[in-house]
Amino acid sequence: MEDLQSIKKAIDSLGHAELRSYLGFILAEIKRLRDQGGPTEDSITKLVELYDGLMGLQQQRGFWDPVPACTHVHIVIGDSFAGSMKYALKELGWAETHKVITLRENYAIGPLGELDSPEGRAARREWFRDHITDSFEDDVEVEEEYSMLVDKLTRIPEQAKIIVWTSSNACEQAGMRHAVHLLQSKRNTLTVCNACAICEELYNRPDARMEYRHSGEIPSDKLQEALRRIEDSSPLSHADLMRLVQEWQAISEQTSTLRIWREGAVLGVPADYYDSYLLDKLDKLNPPAGDHGFVKAARLIGEAIGYCEQYVGDSYFEYRLRELIYNGTLEIKGLPAAMRFYSVRRKQERQIGNLMG
Structure with missing residues (x-):
């Protein structure tokens, strides 16, 4: 019972990002064990090391x-x-x-x-x-x-x-x-x-x-x-x-x-303070050939962070990029679940064919 309480305390001390990282590692090792048809010494050693590291994490923080x-x-x-x-x-x-x-x-x-x-x-x-x-x-x-x-x-x-x-x-x-x-x-x-x-x-x-x-x-x-x-x-x-x-x-x-x-x-400055800056960076980037002018959101945000004199953080730039999509300034290709999953470009005027005969 004491060991189970220690495990619960160690898990409760983790943030969501850490939990996802630990869970991803564990699932990858379980898949490896299943694919190989039985336990391997390497996987067992890694899982034991993960356990020891997690159980010692609270003590390291308390230090x-x-x-x-x-x-x-x-x-x-x-x-x-x-x-x-x-x-x-x-x-x-x-x-x-x-x-x-x-x-x-x-x-x-x-x-x-x-x-x-x-x-x-x-x-x-x-x-x-x-x-x-x-x-x-x-x-x-x-x-x-x-x-x-x-x-x-x-x-x-x-x-x-x-x-x-x-x-x-x-x-x-x-x-x-x-x-x-x-x-x-x-x-x-x-x-x-x-x-x-x-x-x-x-x-x-x-x-x-x-x-x-x-x-x-x-x-x-x-x-x-x-x-x-x-x-x-x-x-x-x-x-x-x-x-x-x-x-x-x-x-x-x-x-x-x-x-x-x-x-x-x-x-304090307006929420859209960096919107024109983001658009300027987008205009100066060369889109990959054959991608119809779309630029990866992660690339644009990396460019914005690299040249910004202020320290804001990538999450705020990504928030403003989504706002520019929502208000119709930008077009999106992909899903805005995370910046690596989508690309953006300036809103393009739709070409309307001449329907008069």
Whole structure:
């Protein structure tokens, strides 16, 4: 019975994307076993390794939670940067004393009103379900995740230095302000660090420059050097802390569902802000020969992401691409279940033959 409870707990800890990945792997191995007419040592070994990895996943995640003896707690925005941060801390040998808390929201998109209330989170989740195709979390899962976040923040010991990481994009800037808002009652030393700015200052030269759009793009070796510099950063004054809290309040009161970072501020912009940009990118792409002018949606979105100065995420561009299809600006070939399944082109005027005889 104890083993079954452990298995259930491990499964409950997975998100929908992880569940699909695990299930796909298991089904592929079962098919392989069936096709070969009996068990093979290779398949059995893989399934056992999968089981061991899944059962240890909860323990691995818990390892990064704040503990009474930790000296530093790093608050990061997004799973990609969280993975890089954890790897860099391990490489530095700091994993025992430096812990990580992740805010997983993409703060650049979707409503943020009353995000610290169940009603506000439900409204945000409803917007994602209506507009973002890869949004699968239900309200129960969202509430559990938020409770876990608050619990981790509460368990930060008083002696630990808190570093909130950000970068020059709306997602991480708004997320940083939300983190400061959630931490405002803590008595810890609180510092805000811009990982991308630190790395650009350290490594950019006149003949070789790299401008990062979000912290998840930073290679681990460069992130390690940024971590070595955190003690050089000054902690937030009470006035700065209160200013950031007030700025979060203002951001959360915006009615827009798209945000950009411009001139040191998170600005709300219309939902169709990038529509003309997407159409411009489409017009400049060369369609494959014989495909009647259609371009793969994934190719167009990849082009849009590659040249966009802001960090928004592919899911928002894909949402706007579908809106351009719905309003008749674009034509579609395929099914808009996911961007790899369909192609688009500009709406073509139908040729009407001369019926007069």
